Amino acid sequence: MTVFARREPLLVRPGARFDCVGDGLCCSDIHAVGALSDEDCEMLSLISDDAIDRHEGEDAAVLMMRSDTGRCVFWSEQGCAIHSRLGPEMKPTPCIQFPYALTATPAGGRISTQHRCTCRTLGPLPLVTAEDARSNLLDSNGELKPEHAVLDEVAWSGIESLSFADYAAREAALISALIEGKGLMTVLEAQPFPKLEGITWSAVVDELLEFRGPSRAGAAARWFGSAIGFLVDRREPTALDRPWADSFEQAGARVVDPVSPNRVFGDWLADDVWSMRWSRFGSLARARVELATRLAIARRIAGWLDISTPKQDNISAAEAVMIVDVIGTTDIWEKAQEAIPEP
């Protein structure tokens, strides 16, 4: 019997939390806000002549960021101008959807969240509910729009495939251990920085450090590249700036009961596993190696940031997670991900 990927019922990862409190980091050039659909571009071109940007060599249109503030042209201290003047439903689709993403599976639509905004990673936040997330996951026709689909055969490892139901039962134990945040490398059962096929870690570092330009994404790439260079080649990092420090310190004021860095890392890892985006690259065993590598990078970055108090330690872990979440979707990292061999 053929089992199809379904969008309904909507399924929430246990323990996922989010509330947009307007920190605005997601409206900044820490990541490109896109890809914009044709409808988004049509609507934006009615509002402004300078709303859309197209990065060299890429087809996708993204929102234009201001070079002086590093934020979207519609952002101000008062928040999003489209949201306040025209209504939240008039915002471009990626803004409506952020930080949610949907993966269609044989059991229903899995709602996952990205960890590149302080409204997802810092302070006391309410649990995500399917009801709250639903309106953010609809396309312009009012249909649930999955980014990714998984069928009824999931590669647990290079030599073992499971039905989706069997996979989900095994995965539940993994996700709850990750959320608990204890012994994360042991829970992942993987070693970071395997020997890559066809490229070297040093070449990945060079490419990341060359990721130039004034944007915050460029700064994130330099932190990420410096951490790999230090962990793999013992290369000392050059001076690293934090253009998003204001956002994190401001959001950090909400933290009244700091959680340990491992809880912040585990929450991010659990979402990454739950999203199943990793299945594009191979088995879960391979994804565990990739996640172990990014975890090692996140820990190195967090250690270079301020860890003087439990609160600063919590803020630094969230900042490190933002960096590894953003860089994890870049072409440079996807190339490295493809070069990780099946364990």
Ligand code: SF4
């Ligand atoms: S359009 Fe509005 S919500 Fe989207 S990035 Fe710009 S300011 Fe943020």
